[in-house]
Amino acid sequence: MLVIRPLQERDLDDLMTMAEAAGKGLTTLPADRELLQRKIDMAQASFNQRCEPEAGLFLFALEDTELNQCVGISGIQARVGLDEVFYNYRLSTTVNASRELGVHVQTPTLHLTNDMTDTTEICSLLLSGSHRQGGNGLLLSRCRFMFLDDFRRHFSEKVFAEMRGVSDAQGQSPLWDALGSRFFDIEFSEADYLTGIGSKSFIAELMPKYPIYLPLLPESAREVIGQVHDNTAPALRMLQAEGFNFNGLVDIFDGGPVVEAFIHNIRTVRESVNRHVLIRHKPLELDVPAEERVMVSNRSFRDFRVTTVPATCISPDTVSLPPEVAEVLEVESGDLVRLAPLKDGGPLPIHTAPGQSR
Numbered sequence: 001m002l003v004i005r006p007l008q009e010r011d012l013d014d015l016m017t018m019a020e021a022a023g024k025g026l027t028t029l030p031a032d033r034e035l036l037q038r039k040i041d042m043a044q045a046s047f048n049q050r051c052e053p054e055a056g057l058f059l060f061a062l063e064d065t066e067l068n069q070c071v072g073i074s075g076i077q078a079r080v081g082l083d084e085v086f087y088n089y090r091l092s093t094t095v096n097a098s099r100e101l102g103v104h105v106q107t108p109t110l111h112l113t114n115d116m117t118d119t120t121e122i123c124s125l126l127l128s129g130s131h132r133q134g135g136n137g138l139l140l141s142r143c144r145f146m147f148l149d150d151f152r153r154h155f156s157e158k159v160f161a162e163m164r165g166v167s168d169a170q171g172q173s174p175l176w177d178a179l180g181s182r183f184f185d186i187e188f189s190e191a192d193y194l195t196g197i198g199s200k201s202f203i204a205e206l207m208p209k210y211p212i213y214l215p216l217l218p219e220s221a222r223e224v225i226g227q228v229h230d231n232t233a234p235a236l237r238m239l240q241a242e243g244f245n246f247n248g249l250v251d252i253f254d255g256g257p258v259v260e261a262f263i264h265n266i267r268t269v270r271e272s273v274n275r276h277v278l279i280r281h282k283p284l285e286l287d288v289p290a291e292e293r294v295m296v297s298n299r300s301f302r303d304f305r306v307t308t309v310p311a312t313c314i315s316p317d318t319v320s321l322p323p324e325v326a327e328v329l330e331v332e333s334g335d336l337v338r339l340a341p342l343k344d345g346g347p348l349p350i351h352t353a354p355g356q357s358r
């Protein structure tokens with residue numbers, strides 16, 4: 001069975017293996033054992049409410065209970081830019097017009113901003129290659145929206161994701177080569193790694209403060225602005241299906257797009273329903289396609305758990321769970337759980353009785 005739970009101490013080795021396999025460019029998950037250990041500690045402090053709410057870093061592990069192994073990770077950073085400055089470029093238009101000369105030139109420009117300050121970020125989505133199938137990526141990404149909605153007071157109303165931008169197999173980024181490298185005498189992979197481990201003051205010290213006129217950059221750099229890395233296309237597709245849209249900001253190093261949504265508009269949030277658990281000793285048909293499965297969350301802050309069950313388990317006011325599923329979710333008969341479709345598309349497989357509130 002695959003289950004989402006808070007990231008724990010014992011996940012360090014699995015996390016390190018996944019980060020190493022992912023290669024460079026996943027800013028928040030560099031293959032640095034000490035940093036990953038610090039992230040686990042921060043996640044534990046956040047779930048146990050041992051840190052300031054704004055400093056919360058909620059990291060979720062996807063555990064394969066048969067392998068007893070962490071096979072994926074995803075995260076929520078409660079607020080960005082409060083401890084350290086958070087940068088983006090805003091893609092704007094500057095118009096130079098002269099009625100006298102009959103000239104009207106629109107020039108795309110990049111302006112350095114801190115517009116996402118004090119906003120919640122979803123981040124660090126990574127699934128082990130062996131488990132990229134059967135809707136596991138969807139579970140890993142979407143479980144976060146159930147958590148965000150159930151514990152809204154910990155987060156901002158709007159959430160965003162910075163998507164990984166274009167770089168090649170050698171870690172070269174066309175935007176970095178044309179822009180960043182002119183101001184920082186280091187490679188893109190090193191600059192990215194330094195921001196990932198939290199050494200960010202060099203950005204403030206070295207980044208150009210004046211707007212950048214895009215026609216002055218080479219075509220190779222212009223064309224990657226707002227584009228994602230090939231490996232990140234599925235992550236973007238999943239967010240778009242949840243209602244996230246490009247907000248006009250891009251990453252200052254590789255030009256990857258920033259997408260955002262208001263929590264109340266996110267599809268998983270809108271389509272969730274609550275049901276009481278009914279434990280039933282009936283074998284569960286596990287081989288059900290993603291379209292016919294629903295996510296079930298135990299709604300616990302500290303011991304958050306999510307797994308999937310076939311939509312046929314749901315009745316108008318209960319959800320029947322076999323004992324082994326109830327056990328991994330840490331729920332008992334009568335507990336209230338939250339359900340949402342795993343995959344978008346097709347009719348919602350959750351039946352609400354007439355007159356019953358969701």
Ligand SMILES: CC(C)(COP(=O)(O)OP(=O)(O)OC[C@H]1O[C@@H](n2cnc3c(N)ncnc32)[C@H](O)[C@@H]1OP(=O)(O)O)[C@@H](O)C(=O)NCCC(=O)NCCSC(=O)CCC(=O)O
Pocket residue numbers: 022026074075122123124125126127128131132133135136137138140141161162163164230231232233234235237238239241343344
């Ligand atoms: C992102 C995940 C976890 C996604 O898992 P899977 O690859 O198993 O996903 P999937 O179910 O196969 O695909 C999800 C959806 O994307 C579609 N899809 C697949 N390949 C595509 C492509 N090349 N272009 C456009 N869409 C594509 C699928 O059809 C499906 O949509 P339908 O359902 O419509 O069929 C994984 O690919 C991964 O670990 N990638 C490497 C790490 C990475 O780049 N992470 C994101 C960094 S950016 C980040 O972390 C911030 C964002 C965040 O935290 O969410």
Ligand SMILES: NC(=[NH2+])NCCC[C@H](N)C(=O)O
Pocket residue numbers: 027085086087088162191192193195196200251252253254
């Ligand atoms: N791909 C990168 N490492 N970009 C650097 C900046 C990342 C992020 N916006 C910050 O200010 O922390």
